[in-house]
Amino acid sequence: MLSIKDLRAGIEEREILKGINLDIKPGEVHAIMGPNGSGKSTLASVLAGKQDYEVTGGSVTFEGKDLLELAPEERAGEGIFLSFQYPVEIPGLSTTNFMKTAVNEIRKYRGQDELDAVSFLKKMKEKMALVEIDQSMLSRSLNEGFSGGEKKRNEIFQMAMLEPKLAILDETDSGLDIDAIRIVANGVNKLRTPENGILVITHYQRLLDYIIPDFVHVLYNGRIVKSGTKELAYELEERGYDFIKSELV
């Protein structure tokens, strides 16, 4: 479903991604691991369409479409979802209102009718249970004053509401205690289907204990330097990223 070929991107003349190749098929969970500064978050941002980054080469196709040609909202319409490492606080906009707008704009993009109020509420209730959040949190200003765990749970709630074909989880475990990681991971696992793909970006192996990947890739200095199965994640955890660096030398 997603095919990244020789993707190069950077910010203000500085190249961060130096030729990424990655293929994700429906039903697969891929993990990208790597030390700080390797380009993990840049990759997530470029896939979601953040304008700060300039794509200087390569291609990204998503279900046959040139993803790089699409605006962020169109990518979401096509079924891409990015769970932010640092979800933005939006004063004066409740999660409920936010999701009502997002769900309906995406439906509009896909040529579907708006969801009526009853169906929307039913869907909300269902997904709230999935990530263990309550109504009061959804009525508050989006992410404003939320704890780290609440923000990440809210991201996964949004993911559940939007039912993406490809979910990109950018450091979803960062700053979370083990209970919060479990809740978030459970939510993600319940959303796994044979049709959708998941790309987990993480620094540590521990999230992968809960979201078991089919493939693990190591990103280092803007390139995927090693790929393998979940065992690779354990190896990284045990030996640190230095062994990758030494292998490269």
Add this chain to the structure above:
Amino acid sequence: MDTITYFKDRFEKLQGQQLDSRLKSLRDDAFSAFEQTGIPTVKHEEWKYTRINDFFNKDYHFTTDLKEQQFRSAELQPFLLPGHENANIIVFVNGHYHAEHSVLRSEELEIISLEAAAHNQYAGIVEKHLGHSADYHKDGINALNTAFIQEGVFIHIQKGKTVNHPVYIYNVTDARSGNIFAQPRALVHVGENAQVEILETFATIGADESFTNQVFEIAVEENAVLSLYKIQNDAANSTIVSTTHVHQIGKSVANVVTISLSGGLVRNNLNMVMSAPYCEANLSGLYLQSGHTHVDNHTVVDNRQPNCLSNELYKGIMNGHATGVFNGKIFVRQIAQKTNAYQTNKNILLSGNATVNTKPQLEIFADDVKCSHGCTVGRLDEEALFYLKSRGISEATARSLLLHGFALDVLEKIGSEDVRQYVNKLVTASLNLG
């Protein structure tokens, strides 16, 4: 003919007609003040960014020149505020209070002309509070209104009563046959333990120039609660100088929300004078401007007694070539210990051609006080915009959601559900255009 001579002719005519009025000497004093100071120019510190003197080079029909025989109540229709049918209605046309268009629904309320009030049992209140705003405005524009007080209105709220219907004030300027200079004037007395909610708006009919110079003074007694919502959504050919002077003479609560959505030029002077201990004043404002409009909010919070609390929150969203001014003065007098005074002004500029000048001014003479102020001027948060778009929300919708969210805490200060929804609708509509 220069401006002062022009007004002098009319002033002498007015005074000549009303020889036995008790307001005569107040008008005399005000006119002398006007003669000395004139219409403020941008050289006047308080008028640095707001130029109104140019308007006086035009030929205006003065309030005394015209009788508005042509205005009919039905013409108010397009400007009616929600809940109109249940409200006490006060209509000013070209600055004159029109009893025939007004409706009194609450017996807790008395509405009479200022002239009548100055001669009956309210004479003491009128004498004490009419013109008190001049202490805070040493400029000719305030004096000019007072000099021509005529067919102004006195509103009295009986002590111990909660007015069951809100009071709606319509300031109409009928500029269908010539430029109009209108000077509405009102004095409100909120009795002890009384509660009242007032909503006012400004409406211009016709395409000629409309200049409204309003002075609205409110005296609030012990344990009273005043809520005042000012909605400014007037035509592009209108200029409004609106002075609202709230004098809390007993421990009381005053809430004022000012919403400025359009209008050619708007200058609001809002004074919250707290002359009793333990007063609470909440003043909020939202200005949302585009095109070539100008909006200026000058506020004064005067802590004259100890233990008062004030919360001030003004927010602006400026687009096009719009210009905005916020000037927030807080005085804490020497005896006003334990004052709590908070002030915030936040602005979003949506266009490179829009500007805002914001200035907090704190003058604190007491040493045991809590005062804070902060102002920001910035653009729409790109990170937030991307966040919303990444969820499938279009650029235009994302912008309007963010701006609406920015404005929301001001809108929430509007206590009346009806009014809040109405204003929310107006705000949403103008954000969608932007």
